Amino acid sequence: MTSSLLLRRKAVNAVMLTITGLCTLFATGTLVFILGYLFIHGGKSLSWNFFTKLPTPVGESGGGMANAILGSAKLLAVAMAVGIPIGFLGGIYLAEFGGSTFSFIVRYTTDLLNGVPSIVIGIFAYTVIVLPQKHFSTLAGGLALGVMMIPIAVRSTEEFLRAVPVSLREGAVALGASKAKAILTVVIPAAKNGIMTGIMLNLARVAGETAPLLFTSFSNRYWSPGWEQPTAALPVMIFTYAIAPYEDWHQQAWSAGFVLLTLVLAVNVIARMILSKSKHVAR
Amino acid sequence: MAASSTTITNAGPARPARSFVQRLRSGDEVAYLITFAAAASVLLVTGLLVYELYINSSASRTKFGLSFLVTKTWDPVAGQYGAWPFIYGTVVTSALALFIGIPLGVGAAIFLAELAPPAISDGLTFLIELLAAVPSVIYGLLGIFVLIPILRTVEPAIRAVLGWTPLFQGPFYGVSLFSAGVVLSVMIIPFIISISREVIRAVPADQREAALALGATRWESTWHVVVPYARKGIAGSIFLALARALGETMAVTMVIGNDPKVKASLFAPGYSIAAVIANEFTEATGQLYTSALIELGLVLFALTIVINAMARILVAGTGGRNG
Numbered sequence: 001m002t003s004s005l006l007l008r009r010k011a012v013n014a015v016m017l018t019i020t021g022l023c024t025l026f027a028t029g030t031l032v033f034i035l036g037y038l039f040i041h042g043g044k045s046l047s048w049n050f051f052t053k054l055p056t057p058v059g060e061s062g063g064g065m066a067n068a069i070l071g072s073a074k075l076l077a078v079a080m081a082v083g084i085p086i087g088f089l090g091g092i093y094l095a096e097f098g099g100s101t102f103s104f105i106v107r108y109t110t111d112l113l114n115g116v117p118s119i120v121i122g123i124f125a126y127t128v129i130v131l132p133q134k135h136f137s138t139l140a141g142g143l144a145l146g147v148m149m150i151p152i153a154v155r156s157t158e159e160f161l162r163a164v165p166v167s168l169r170e171g172a173v174a175l176g177a178s179k180a181k182a183i184l185t186v187v188i189p190a191a192k193n194g195i196m197t198g199i200m201l202n203l204a205r206v207a208g209e210t211a212p213l214l215f216t217s218f219s220n221r222y223w224s225p226g227w228e229q230p231t232a233a234l235p236v237m238i239f240t241y242a243i244a245p246y247e248d249w250h251q252q253a254w255s256a257g258f259v260l261l262t263l264v265l266a267v268n269v270i271a272r273m274i275l276s277k278s279k280h281v282a283r
Numbered sequence: 284m285a286a287s288s289t290t291i292t293n294a295g296p297a298r299p300a301r302s303f304v305q306r307l308r309s310g311d312e313v314a315y316l317i318t319f320a321a322a323a324s325v326l327l328v329t330g331l332l333v334y335e336l337y338i339n340s341s342a343s344r345t346k347f348g349l350s351f352l353v354t355k356t357w358d359p360v361a362g363q364y365g366a367w368p369f370i371y372g373t374v375v376t377s378a379l380a381l382f383i384g385i386p387l388g389v390g391a392a393i394f395l396a397e398l399a400p401p402a403i404s405d406g407l408t409f410l411i412e413l414l415a416a417v418p419s420v421i422y423g424l425l426g427i428f429v430l431i432p433i434l435r436t437v438e439p440a441i442r443a444v445l446g447w448t449p450l451f452q453g454p455f456y457g458v459s460l461f462s463a464g465v466v467l468s469v470m471i472i473p474f475i476i477s478i479s480r481e482v483i484r485a486v487p488a489d490q491r492e493a494a495l496a497l498g499a500t501r502w503e504s505t506w507h508v509v510v511p512y513a514r515k516g517i518a519g520s521i522f523l524a525l526a527r528a529l530g531e532t533m534a535v536t537m538v539i540g541n542d543p544k545v546k547a548s549l550f551a552p553g554y555s556i557a558a559v560i561a562n563e564f565t566e567a568t569g570q571l572y573t574s575a576l577i578e579l580g581l582v583l584f585a586l587t588i589v590i591n592a593m594a595r596i597l598v599a600g601t602g603g604r605n606g
Contacts, residue, residue: 013500017398023390024399027472028407031414034425086328089321097315106322113329115591116584117530119557120336123580126564127335147328154325180310201416208418211532211557215564235420239533242424250428257424261417268416272409 035261042258045251050259055221055237058246065256067223071138071231072207075217078142078227079149079206084199087153094154095161096183106154114151121147122212130216136230141217145206152205156198160191197271204267208260210235234260333584340578342570351578357543359563364575366582368543372460372553373583376535377528379464379549380471385521387468388475392517395476396483397491397505408480415473423537426466431457431538434465438550452548458540461549466534471524478523478598482516483509519597526590530583532557556583 049064056063090110094103125144130136164187172182188195210233217231219240224231234256241253343351343364354365391411395404438455445451455461486509494504510517540552541562556579567573 009500013502016502020390020394020398023387024394024407026387027391027476028410030469031410034417037425037429086321086324089318090325093318093322097318106325109326109329111595112588113325115526115587117557117587119532119560120580120584123577124332124335127339150325150328178309178311180314183314204416208420210420211561214561218565235418238420238424242427243537253424257421261421264416264418265413268413
């Protein structure tokens, strides 16, 4: 009766708590599995050649992806040049000058842009640069990644600036500084750590993007001099090599995956550690 | 000593409004204009994006009209382009991802927010957020070489239990709608967990305490009081995950099979909107082919915008942190 009902409720309690625990175990287990598998499989065939040599034709061993590593670095440089100024200054506007209907619209649009699938942003870069120029280029790929960086850069800059106490701003203004001077010399330095780690996380995110590069920076078996030619990039190489039917290419794909994942996760771990150390900031 | 007198007027308590030139000199107006331009360029970029998608898909839009969305044939050789197989594949794989991902994600979020000790909860959440940072091409790589072999071995078991339904008919080659759905579910679980955990934690403590004081067990207080309180935010997290699943490209492209047919069976290969753009864009010859692919991009854009907007409304409604 009552006691059996209580017993049943307690049993349901125990069972359900265990199930939610198992869900958690599964989710975290996946990460451990991904890491473990990549480290064992990718680390195994990783050699110095990977970082220094160009890709070799099928069947010829000893090739690397040096051009793709450099290509990725160049793409990220262009992406930063596009995404950071707009994102950083836009974030300052929202945090320091905002408050009107216009800010609301900007915030809303930023969230909207953040939700646009990366492949659609690739199409955008294609129509804006590749189509008029009639050739693939580092510039087009970098633009696509840069556009992807904008929304996160805006919102993280805004968030970290807002976390700076109002008393600091008031102190600066009370000492006779203009608003611009207060922002430049007091507010931004106070939020510097947060903003820098925000940029790092942002870069790590777009560094792994493949879809927007497929038809903007395309690919290249050789070095890509300058900014106007198609270039190889690490994530695109993983894709191309993984779906190819050759065993040694698969090995190369694993190595590339290992390198990419190590970089991305290292940046994430470091950035999150810095953030959890700094005081006022949540995220 | 003109400079010092300016400073004094600036700092004075009852000064009149400064003129435009003064503000320009002090840099305020410049700072405002520069940052305003940056903020406005966010609108400009987004507007340009929509414009370019719209303009460059005009050939396909004028030729096929709205029937583009429901036409089942995708035959570049014959010049016939219909979006239905891709819309179907996108929706089916995303639905499957949610079907697997919601119970696991929400379950883990409940555990992390309500039951686990804070130190363990924070540690595990850290790990799960790292999972969200793994690039999608890596998920695709693991999908091809790890998940598909695993699915091949469990396929007979699934068929034995559910083989009578139309969903699990026909041969299983490995690449399939089913594989794509499973990969997507793994990818969206971290999103569901981290946002749901936040909204569950934001439920006021007195709600739980009241339930516990009335004699509810831990689970009863969680399931009948806390979760209903946070349901809007949890729904928001699911919509955000859905938006991500719909737009996901690489992982899906690598395991879905890339076959533009509409088949009821999940074991059959399929195709998604993002995957067909990724695969065929560089090979598209002729204006109509390219513009049909761009129109697919426009469809995908519209789809994710709607889902994202719904998610934001739901998450904001519970006072949870949005994205």
